[in-house]
Amino acid sequence: MLMQQVVSGLALGSVYALVALGFIIIYKATDVLNFAQGDMMMFGAYVNYALLVSGVLPVPLVILATLVSGVILGFLIERAIVRPMLGKPLFATVLVTMGVGICLRAVAGTIWGHQYKAVPEILSITPINLAFGLVISPFHLTIIIVSLGLVALLSLFFNFTRLGTAMRAVARHQLAAFLMGIRVRRIFSINWMISGLIGALGGMLIGPLTFLSPDLGFIGLNAFPAAIIGGFGSVPGAVVGGLILGVSENIAGGYLPEGVKNVFPWTVLIVVLMIRPEGFFGLYEEKKV
């Protein structure tokens, strides 16, 4: 029973981790907290749904097209709305992303309506037996594998490519990076594109788990605790945070009274912030007057 909760918690946690990753990649480089990340995920889920239902493309192309749509969405948001905010107060930019999220929700509502929609299954969600009497569906397994694979890919990208190094440099010190000839604005743009990609991926993965509605993006809010526990700025931290949260939320749902499950991530968040205001993996920055 307990192990079973852990296994299915890992799948949920992977989705949280994906959204948290989306937050963090933008936050690290630009210091902007993207409140629209959940809505970008929702949009990806709808694009995926629309393409699957229309049936014009084979499944692998549908996946590819969804990912590309996520990249384009991230690019457009950065170019049209976030870039004019460069140099303006940070909190204003954060509020702007809230506005973007609201607009995305409205657009999705206009195009696809407010009825709940079920995404056609690409992979079966009927459980199969694993070893030791544990059961998990191929779909949940895919979620876990894809998320962990993505994280591995991302850390390879950040550590071993020229662009990734440049991105880390921008995250470390914008001005210094700029003076070294890194095109900071282009890096920002790429950050948003990667976040869009992760959002679309998250949308594809979460779609079959729930029903689609324009309010799906609110699930993204649950990833805030994951990101904060992970320290808001470290990629492995986000994954660890997401997985811890997914597993503990599922266990709380199994053993504690009803209602606790929904607020469990937030309770964990507040306890963590009371002990360490900068999160577990975060660095404490001394402020000078």
Add this chain to the structure above:
Amino acid sequence: MEAKKRKRRQDEEQEISKVWLLLVFAFVLTLPLYSNSYVMHIACVTGFGIIVSLGLNVLMGYTGQVSLGHAAFLAVGAYTSAILTYKVKMTFWLALPLSGAMAAFVGLVVAIPSLRLKELYLAIATMGYAFIINEVIVYWKELTNGTKGMIAPTVSFLGIELNTGHKYYYLVYAVVSLLTYFAYNLSQSKTGRAMMAVRDSEEAAQSVSISLVKYKIIAFTISAFYTGIAGSLYAHFIMVISPENFNIMLSIQYLVMLVVGGMGHLWGAVLGAIFVSLLPEGIRLSVRYLPSWLDIIDLQLFMYGLIIILFLVFEPEGVYARWLKVKRYVKAFPLSPRKQKGERIWRRWR
């Protein structure tokens, strides 16, 4: 001489002239005479918005602490009032201040663990508190009736039932005027100035022995008190309250009121609340001239998001700051106006 000049400048910032104040007062007093119940309904809802916006202004505009959880304080106020009047059969006139006090107490409880948090962490933590409070309301069924909702009976004043928008309007705006006056006095008092010092620089404020803990807690408490009062009035206005009335979008809406109006300015908070409350009605009126495939709810949502974006991109200091700029420009007309403070509100979040 210098002090006098400074006083005058401050007056120009904070006060609108007595004539204007009188005109606004006359308008508020006579509005019910020539308007129907639809207008009265909107006016009451706007009144609740003004109260919350003023309260949030104390916290965000004066003290520089973000809150994404004010819907929860509203819920606490509304439920306290409904429980006291419906279950305990207390009179509304006692329940109103008590629900403010209850919300203030919850604000205090929220404030203490939040003292070390800053900016985005604080925003997310307050959002977390709001989720938790909402969930408590849903599952504490014996007290709150859960998702079925609570009944808040009508208010009576000297035997007159305040059961229509016209009658309730006077109650709402009496409270609005009182709380606006209080907020104005607060902004001119030692406490208010200390709060602003905390906002501008925590380190500098500490160095002149302003206690961060004390003033942050005071700000949270006052802000929650305002919101609780608004919650009580709101509950007895819509009669039936349920937990989904107080979701995260409502918290965001209050934030938007403040930002659109002009954070840190008393009149900015009021203007922002009026603007944001009238916005959906404006869209509802204009929707008949638009193509029919547009869903009104989506359109409202979209316009709402768009307004947030446009305001922040073009005028992050809000309507009131723009008005001040225009006023100064006109006053100094052939010359260019003197540079003014104003950026200061936002500087903390850089």
